[in-house]
Amino acid sequence: MSADGKLHVDAVTSHKGTFMFFPKMTLLWAALALAALSPAAWAQREVSRHKEHALPDLPFGITSFGAALVDQQLYVCAGQRGPAHAYSREGFSDQFLRLDLRSPKKWETVGTVPRGAGLAMVAYGGKIYRIGGFEARNEHGQPDDLHSTRDFNGFDPATGKWEALTPLPRARSSHDAAVVGSRVIVVGGWELRGTEPTIWDDTAISADLSAEHPTWEELSKTPFHRRALAVGEARGKIYVLGGMQDKGGITTTTYVLDLATKKWSPGPKLPGAGQFEGFGGAAATCNGQLYTTTYSGKIWRLSEDGQAWQEAGTLSAPRFFHRLLCENGSLIVLGGANMETGKELSVEMIPVTSARVTSR
Numbered sequence: 001m002s003a004d005g006k007l008h009v010d011a012v013t014s015h016k017g018t019f020m021f022f023p024k025m026t027l028l029w030a031a032l033a034l035a036a037l038s039p040a041a042w043a044q045r046e047v048s049r050h051k052e053h054a055l056p057d058l059p060f061g062i063t064s065f066g067a068a069l070v071d072q073q074l075y076v077c078a079g080q081r082g083p084a085h086a087y088s089r090e091g092f093s094d095q096f097l098r099l100d101l102r103s104p105k106k107w108e109t110v111g112t113v114p115r116g117a118g119l120a121m122v123a124y125g126g127k128i129y130r131i132g133g134f135e136a137r138n139e140h141g142q143p144d145d146l147h148s149t150r151d152f153n154g155f156d157p158a159t160g161k162w163e164a165l166t167p168l169p170r171a172r173s174s175h176d177a178a179v180v181g182s183r184v185i186v187v188g189g190w191e192l193r194g195t196e197p198t199i200w201d202d203t204a205i206s207a208d209l210s211a212e213h214p215t216w217e218e219l220s221k222t223p224f225h226r227r228a229l230a231v232g233e234a235r236g237k238i239y240v241l242g243g244m245q246d247k248g249g250i251t252t253t254t255y256v257l258d259l260a261t262k263k264w265s266p267g268p269k270l271p272g273a274g275q276f277e278g279f280g281g282a283a284a285t286c287n288g289q290l291y292t293t294t295y296s297g298k299i300w301r302l303s304e305d306g307q308a309w310q311e312a313g314t315l316s317a318p319r320f321f322h323r324l325l326c327e328n329g330s331l332i333v334l335g336g337a338n339m340e341t342g343k344e345l346s347v348e349m350i351p352v353t354s355a356r357v358t359s360r
Contacts, residue, residue, distance in 0.1 A: 054348055055104050055332075061343030062093060062335050064174075066121025067323035068128045070157055074099040074325070074332065074347075075110070075128055080117040088140040092116050096155075099347070101327060110160070116149065118173035122184050124209040128155040129165075129184060134173035134192050148173040148192045152207075152214075166215045172201055174227035178238060178283075180259060182210035185238050187222065187257075188229045200225035200246045204238070204257060220262045224255060228321070232283030234290035234302050236260075241292055242270055242278025252278035252294075256306070268308050272296045276339065280320035286331055286352055293333065295320045299350070312352070319344050 058076065065079025075098050082091020092115035097107050119133030130153045138145040150167035168186075175189025183206050191199040202222050207214040222240075229243030238257040245251050254267035270278050276295040283292040290302040292309075297318030300309040315333065322336025322344065334347040 054346060055101075056099065056106050056347065057345040058335060058347060059097070059107050060093070061337070061345055063321040063337050063343065064117040064119075065093070065323065065335060066119045066130055066133075067325060067334060068121045068123040069101075069325050069327050069332075070123045070126055070128055072101045072327065073157065074101055074327075074334075075121075075155075076107075076323075076334070077121055077128075077130060078113055078116050078119055078133065079335070086140070087136045087144050087146060088138055088142070089115055089136050090140050092136060113162070114149075114151070118148075118175075118189075119151075120175055120177035120186065122177050122179050124179050124182065124184065126157065127209075128157070129153070129209065130155070130162075131177055131184070131186060132168055132172040132175060132189065137194070145194050146192045147171070147194055148190070152216075166207070166213065169203075169205060169216050169218070170201070175201065176229055176231035176283075178231045178233045178285075179209070180233050180236060180238065183208050185219065185231070185233075185257075185259075187231050187238065187240050188226045188243060190225075190227050200227070219259070220257060220264065222255075223264050226251070228280045230281040230283040230292055232290045232292065233285050234306060237306075239267055239283070239290060239302070241267075241283055242281050242294070244279060250276060250279045268302075268306070270294060271300065271309050271311070272298065276320060280322075280336070282322050282324035282333075282336075284324040284326045284331060286326035287329055289352075291324065291326075291331060291352070293319075293322070293324055295338075299331070313350065315348075317341065317344055317346060 062079040066077040068075050077096050079093045081093045094112045094115045096110045096113050098110045099107050116133040116135045120131040122129050134146050134148045136146055148171035150171045152165045152167055154163045154165055171191045172189040177184055177186045185206050187204045189201050204219045205216050206219045207216050225246035226243035230241040232239045240255045242252050252270040256265050256267040274296050281292055281294045292300050297315040299313040301312040303310055319336035319338050323334055325332040331350040331352055337343040
């Protein structure tokens with residue numbers, strides 16, 4: 001921590017390549033912005049600059065993946081490995097990886113999973129749960145044939161096996177999820193249907209992970225359509241942060257779901273005004289506080305009254321379509337990518353126990 005009381009990350013590692021999902025129907029302005037990038041921004045290249053306190057790099061660059069923590073074991077699942085906008089079965093990862101944080105020497109392969117991206121993953125009761133995502137049914141060089149899935153699977157580290165659970169009510173990808181008590185809450189996303197029109201999801205759904213056979217129920221209709229958003233929990237409420245809208249492009253606005261009343265209300269707008277702020281962000285609850293990281297590289301913490309975001313630090317390698325987790329009072333930032341530097345291999349632990357947050 002620096003003298004200004006803010007957190008600063010010391011490791012930067014990059015991998016050039018894919019970092020987001022823009023299908024053909026995405027707004028024209030976004031496509032034009034991407035087209036303005038230099039050819040080098042689309043190259044496949046990996047560079048590592050290790051510094052003090054960094055955990056081992058991911059073995060490959062990845063975006064739109066799942067990540068979760070169980071018993072000081074960090075798990076990473078599936079995701080997009082291929083070059084930008086080149087979607088194919090081969091371009092999606094089928095790797096299920098683990099890093100032991102008690103002795104973090106190297107990543108190990110636990111097994112394989114269905115190839116896919118745009119999924120959510122959470123942990124509860126010593127198990128991991130993989131939720132939704134999308135798959136490519138086309139081979140490399142063929143026209144995109146992308147389909148969201150209804151997959152809901154649980155992994156038990158004690159047995160090393162996955163179990164198929166009650167499928168989602170409808171296929172969903174590019175969503176996010178958070179656990180409150182024993183319940184997992186899923187919000188946002190859409191259903192990709194190959195050549196058929198995409199359907200944006202407008203429901204928040206929930207399943208009780210403490211049940212022997214978790215089943216899904218609809219909590220509430222959402223007053224928005226969003227994907228590539230972040231979902232987090234604070235004081236028993238669900239916060240939906242940013243994302244891409246079905247109309248209006250990227251947004252930094254937020255919504256709050258009161259689980260007691262099942263009512264939505266506007267939340268505090270994410271700070272920052274950059275072109276990609278709010279898009280592909282990540283969120284995690286740590287020490288009872290909700291944190292989020294946005295494309296600018298800022299780390300934000302929700303104020304005690306839930307009415308504002310306070311700046312808590314700055315990443316040295318800004319990224320999006322990454323994951324943010326909490327382990328023993330430290331934030332863990334991993335994966336994702338940046339428009340300028342490409343995919344990030346770096347995995348960083350950022351202590352927040354004694355952080356002094358400075359209001360903007």
